[in-house]
Amino acid sequence: MSRSARYTWIDDQLTAIFAGFVKRQCVQIVVRQGSWRMARVVSASPPACPLLILSTDEEVAMNEYHGKCLCGAVQITAQARGNVGSCHCSVCRRWCGGPMFALHAEGQPDIRGEESITRYRSSDFAERGFCKQCGTTLFYHLIPGEFSADGAYMFAAGMLDLPDDTVFDNEIYIDSQPGWYRFDNADSRNRMTEQEFLQSLGIPT
Known part of the structure; x- marks a missing residue:
């Protein structure tokens, strides 16, 4: 996938479009992420090969989630589909004291208390946020641009x-665990x- 790749979210109503790509053998499924199937168009014309993400489980609904830091200075409201994943990379483990468990938000969240947030740029494409008052780990944020x-x-x-029936369904950086x-x-x-x-995000390795 090119560095100028774009990402498109496709819902169940557009399954026929995805099926058409498969029939022409220009889609390669690269990962199943819980209720989402992620696939790469591998024979599209350059410069961009979009990543198609197709919802496969209609019962997985969008829900609203709320959270806050330890001292309450930062409060968050986000839309998400409710599945939790973990990252075992050395940076997350150093940052969190263990693997990071995270919920992937859909769209732009409502973040209140931005003045109490420190954003640390941990890579060329992402930053990590924590409360400068109490130190609570808040989020991992992909910088808007070529990868998001x-x-x-x-x-x-x-x-x-999070409710007790939240599903833990994916792990990344398992070779760093x-x-x-x-x-x-x-x-x-x-x-x-x-x-x-990294390849699923189109990030060169």
């Missing part, structure tokens, strides 16, 4: 009020190495 058109937010699951912890039922989740995850 509108700047996707992944909010730390621990600062959100240390040997001293493991999660049960690994086969029930989508698990990706660093290279697989």
Whole structure:
């Protein structure tokens, strides 16, 4: 996928479009992410090969989630589909004291208390937010640009009020996971190495 790749979200009503790509053998499914299937158009004309993300489970509804930092200076309202994933990369583990559990927000969240947020640029394409008053880990944010058109937010699951039936369905950077912890039922989740995850975003490795 080119560095100028664009990303398109496709709902169930547009399944026929996706099926048409498959029939012409120009789509390669690269990852199943919980209720979402992510696929890359591999034979489209340059410069851009869009990543198509097709909803496969109609019962997965969009819900509103609320969260706040430890001291309450930062409050967040976000729309999401309710599945939680974890990242085992060394940066997340150093930042969180363990793997980061996060919920991927849809669209732009309502973040209140921006004056209490420190945003640390941890890579060329992302920043991490924490409360400067109490230190609570808040979010991982893809910088708007070539890898995320509108700047996707992944909010730390621990600062959100999540229901008990929230599904833990994916892990990334599993090749960076240390040997001293493991999660049960690994086969029930989508698990990706660093290279697989970065390639799914169109980020050169």
